[in-house]
Amino acid sequence: MKIIPIHVKTERALRSFNFYLVQHSNELILIDAGYDTEDCWNGLVEALQTHHLQLSDLTAIVLTHHHPDHVGLVNRIRKQLDVPLYVHPESVHRLTREPAFMEMRINFYKALYQQAGCGAFGEKQIDRLQRSKETNIGNRIEGELTLIDVTKPLFDFDLVETPGHAPDQIALQYDDILISGDLLIHHISSNALIEPDTHGNRLFTMQQHINSLQTVQQLDVQTVYPGHGSVITNHQALIQERLLGIQQKAEHLRELMLQKPMTANDLAITMYQKRYETQFPLVMSEIIGHLDYMESKNMTMKTEKDGVFEFEPVFDRVK
Ligand SMILES: [Zn+2]
Known part of the structure; x- marks a missing residue:
């Protein structure tokens, strides 16, 4: 298995948007798909060229989670190429921006911010979410989604569910390497974003995040390829630091x-x-x-x- 990292620099605190080409047997798999920007597109094209590959060589795209900075190029790639998109079942209504789910999600935050005492500032955020429901409709992921079965390997990767940062987050392990999405970032602590589940119930995302960190801490891996920032070679110590930071x-x-x-x-x-x-x-x-x-x-x-x-x-x- 050969991993070709694509790290596209950003001015943001995240430092880079990372996604990965994986060559394995006869497959060329893209894991995550950056932001929907020219920079990310060029990053992908250059990485393919450097390794004498073409976009049409891609055989699959796999997402670590549904966030926009991980799925950005999916529609653009799949307009040119019929390639399957593998996603966690929890990703589906978020990626497709299913209207009933989006509406439920807004009501969820409305109640959450009220209980938290956010007053006018919370209401302003709800207005923003209402507006973005319309304006972000173009970010919807088009075409067929292939559901991942986390109990089975995918292209020889073992899958590890790592919810917390996102309800649908997974990590992919092969031998001593782990492609980890946003569970662990070298230079900043990643956020356990509050989200509802499919039914509108609040997920205890911080506890999920802690559990996921502890699960990954036990894994016998040497190299962790994260969604942002530099590659991680001391994941156990770094996770210890993150757990201590929460305390x-x-x-x-x-x-x-x-x-x-x-x-x-x-x-x-x-x-x-x-x-x-x-x-x-x-x-x-x-x-x-x-x-x-x-x-x-x-x-x-x-x-x-x-x-x-x-x-x-x-x-x-x-x-
Ligand atoms: Zn994320």
Whole structure:
């Protein structure tokens, strides 16, 4: 098996959009498909040329998860070439932007932001989601989707479900290599984005993310190919660092609640200040996810007041 990494640089904090060509037996597989930009397209074309390959040699595309910076070139490739697209079953209604699901998802965030005490800022975000439901219709993935069976190998890759960052995220393992999507990024901690499941129930994405990190930490792999940033060769230590980071952030949040009970929104503003405005959904996911974690670890308790949750710190009793 030969992995051909395509790393397309970006000014964003992510540093690069990574996707991978894999040559194995008679297959040429594209794992993930970057952003829908000329830069990513050129990155793909150049990688093919360098290795004396052509787009028409592609035999399959596999997605690690449904996010737009991982599926960007799919439609463009499949307009030119009839190539199967392998996706996790949880990806389908997200990739196809199924209207009933998109509507449910907006209502889910509406209730979530209300409970978190986000007020007008939450409503503004809901308006944004409503608008993007219309404007992003062009990002819908067209054509047939082939569902992955995670219990079986795919092109000799063993599949590992790694939900948390996204509900449909998978990692692909072959020998001592792992293609890992956005589970683990070398230079930043990846977000466990709050999402509903197919039925509109809240997924406890932070706990899922922690479980996924622990699963991958156990894997006997040497090289982890991530969705962004540089290749990872010390995944066990890096995962340890990430798990510790979650615990430390939880302890920091508990300190912030000492003065008075706080809503998730209060905590988001106090902790993130400017980023609260510029990266509202990310910041709220981060806070709500850590509050879930803290509740499960008995570090906080919440009370409801007029439909909004307030959190107080809990400390271990002195023995
Ligand atoms: Zn992602």
